[in-house]
Amino acid sequence: MAYDEPRADRGGVTERTPRTASLRAARRRRAERLGRDQGSAVSRRQLYAAGLSRAEVRANVRAGRWQRVGRHVLVVHTGPMALQTKLWAAQLSGGPRARLDGASALVAAGLTGFDVDRHRVSVPRGARVFRDALVDVRQTRRWRVDDLAGGAGTPRTRPEVAAVRGALWARSDRQAALLMTMVVQQGIAPADRIGQALLQVKRDRRLAFLTDLVTDLLGGVHSLAELDFARECRRRGFPEPTRQVVRRGADGRHYLDVVWEEWGVVVEVDGIQHALAQEVVADALRHNDVTLDHLTVLRLPVLGLRVAADEFFAQIERALVEAGWSGLGPAA
Known part of the structure; x- marks a missing residue:
């Protein structure tokens, strides 16, 4: 020296x-x-x-x-910037409490094939915000400490939370659907965890659309949902129900998804098709007809079966017990 x-x-x-x-x-x-x-x-x-x-x-x-x-x-070089460099630069731009969010967090977690024009960074209320060519730093009321992804790499929001936020912030429903579908297809986050994260959103103009989308990604095919339901009943020691029971109503025959005839309890497993406008009236008429037959009718969305099963099955158990089931396990 x-x-x-x-x-x-x-x-x-x-x-x-x-x-x-x-x-x-x-x-x-x-x-x-x-x-x-x-x-x-x-x-x-x-x-x-x-x-x-x-x-x-x-x-x-x-x-x-x-x-x-x-x-x-x-x-600290003047060569071409790799993707990781851009992601770190975006996160560091937001300050010590900043984290990549939305689609940017998903790219940092390994998502490929989805273009991000400007990286989104979330900061808590009161932090500095700005936008430039690289980064969009914004305060969010949904910023929570436990939403931070663990492990090494760029500080970022957990994939299932980032998938929901990225879809809420997307420019269009089409872009939102593309992002969420790619996240599930590429194994960045499973659909059931995305569904759990979506339950934290209380209101948004795109909430109903995303609920239907997640239901579809969960495999909301009617027959598969009913099979899952029957498997859960056995696991929880419930009586074996009858599936696809035919009832005659005022406007013809109705097919009931799950029925406990002995206790007069019906559960309708609602797939994605039940959110369509043309199904709403038919569903209501069928529900009312069955109720008038002195049956207890409970509704179970496929999304609820995946992300809130304990709560829904507690309601089903209550209905069975109130109708006279002993609660001692499957019927003989």
């Missing part, structure tokens, strides 16, 4: 100090080490904490060693 000319200290003993250029080089290496686990992206906050001055940061950019990405992030 090169040294400046000797100088005398207060006690008359001479010492040598490293040249300023060597110190700057050491700080540059420190900055590069910071970027190793962050796709070579480093925030200005991190650089200043590592001992670099604002003048040094500007000098490294002017010298062609580093490149700026947005207002708050530097990449």
Whole structure:
């Protein structure tokens, strides 16, 4: 290491100090080490904490060693930026509590084939927000600490939560459906966990559409849902029900999904088709006809069977017990 000319200290003993250029080089290496686990992206906050001055940061950019990405992030090389570099740069732009969210979080989790024009970053209320060519930093009322994905990599929202938010924030229903379907198909998050995350959304203009979509992704084919229902009944020790019972109503024959004839309890397993407008009136008429036959009718959406089974089966058990079932296991 090169040294400046000797100088005398207060006690008359001479010492040598490293040249300023060597110190700057050491700080540059420190900055590069910071970027190793962050796709070579480093925030200005991190650089200043590592001992670099604002003048040094500007000098490294002017010298062609580093490149700026947005207002708050530097990449400690000047070559092409990989996807991981862009993701880290977007997250670091939002500050220490920021996390990738929506489609950007899904891309960071491994989603491929879905284009993201500007990376979405969520911050809690009161944090700084802005938009530029790379990143859209926004406060969200849905920001929660336990929504943070665990493990290494870019700080991001858990995949099932990110899938719901990405679909809510999509430009169109078509884009929302594409994103959510790709997430399930590529194994980024299973449909049942997405359904559980969707239950946290209380109101949104796209909520009904996404509920139908998740139901479809869960395999809401009517017969499969009924088979799952029968399997759950056996597992929980319920009496064996009769499936696809035919009843004659005022406007013809009705097919009831699940019936306990002895106790007068009916469960209708509602697949995605029950959300269609043309089915609503027919469903209501059938429900009323069966109720007038002095039967207890409970509705079970396929989505509920997947994500809230305990709650629905508790209601079914209550209906059976109130109708006289002993609750001691399957009927003999």
